Amino acid sequence: MLSVFVLGLAGFAVANASEITSTEFKAAQSLEINNNWVAQDTVKRTLVEPLDLPEAVHATLKGDDYLGWTILSAYYVEPVEKDSFYEITLQRVEVQELKVVKMNADGRVIE
Numbered sequence: 821m822l823s824v825f826v827l828g829l830a831g832f833a834v835a836n837a838s839e840i841t842s843t844e845f846k847a848a849q850s851l852e853i854n855n856n857w858v859a860q861d862t863v864k865r866t867l868v869e870p871l872d873l874p875e876a877v878h879a880t881l882k883g884d885d886y887l888g889w890t891i892l893s894a895y896y897v898e899p900v901e902k903d904s905f906y907e908i909t910l911q912r913v914e915v916q917e918l919k920v921v922k923m924n925a926d927g928r929v930i931e
Contacts, residue, residue, distance in 0.1 A: 864898040868906065876927030877906055888912050889919070897922075905930050 870891040881891070889910040898904045908921045922930040 862900045865907070866896045866898075868894040868896050870894055873906060873908070874925045874927070876925065877908070877923050878927075880923060880927035880929070881908070881910075886910065886921075888914070892918065 873891075873894055880886070881889070889912050892909040892911040894909070895907045896904065897907050903924065906923050906925070908923065910919050910921060911917070912919075924930060
């Protein structure tokens, strides 16, 4: 009788463990952005060297709005249902400030 109880308890523990694992797996496959869950596989992000950014993007970044800012990192972002764009993280060293700018290949800022 005791062995049946132990086997039943072990089976319950295994069943609960697999439920927890699958829930954690599902949560790891999505991100919460602005209170909306977005699947990670809907966006492809590719790291881009700052020197490899299009000339139009460099021209925009040389404008007065970005004076004193340097490129910290840049990604080429390819959403499934929207146009691709560059996501550029800029840093202003003297005031230790960061900002992220999104631009299309023509150097136009995207909101």
